[in-house]
Amino acid sequence: MHRSRPTALATLVAAFALTLAACGGGTASSAPADDGGEGSDTGETVSLSGGQFSPSTLTIPVGTTVTFTGSTGHTVTEGSDGTAVDDPIVDEQGGADPIVVSFDEAGTFNITCKIHPAMNMTITVEG
Numbered sequence: 001m002h003r004s005r006p007t008a009l010a011t012l013v014a015a016f017a018l019t020l021a022a023c024g025g026g027t028a029s030s031a032p033a034d035d036g037g038e039g040s041d042t043g044e045t046v047s048l049s050g051g052q053f054s055p056s057t058l059t060i061p062v063g064t065t066v067t068f069t070g071s072t073g074h075t076v077t078e079g080s081d082g083t084a085v086d087d088p089i090v091d092e093q094g095g096a097d098p099i100v101v102s103f104d105e106a107g108t109f110n111i112t113c114k115i116h117p118a119m120n121m122t123i124t125v126e127g
């Protein structure tokens with residue numbers, strides 16, 4: 001007895017939809033924009049974080065306000081190598097708040113920290 005058995009070759013092609021998880025861009029950074037916005041028309045920021053003035057040189061027009069951030073444990077003093085000049089335009093002990101200095105006369109001003117004589121910077125004020 002010959003029995004033909006139809007062979008149903010059900011070829012099931014399972015299409016696995018491989019959803020490749022989108023690699024969330026590895027370069028996404030949340031670096032804070034540091035664009036001041038302190039309301040004054042001209043302003044610069046100098047950071048004392050890390051035990052140095054950054055930037056170490058700054059050229060600004062007369063009337064520019066410079067905000068020294070991270071000043072806790074430092075001073076912002078006109079002078080050099082930790083020693084103030086006579087009658088400094090600024091000689092401030094840092095604290096919780098930034099030290100804000102308006103440079104209203106042209107000239108070249110050396111700025112130092114009396115606590116860390118290695119901290120020095122130069123601000124050139126152009127009239």
Ligand SMILES: [Cu+2]
Nearest residue numbers: 074113115116
């Ligand atoms: Cu210092």
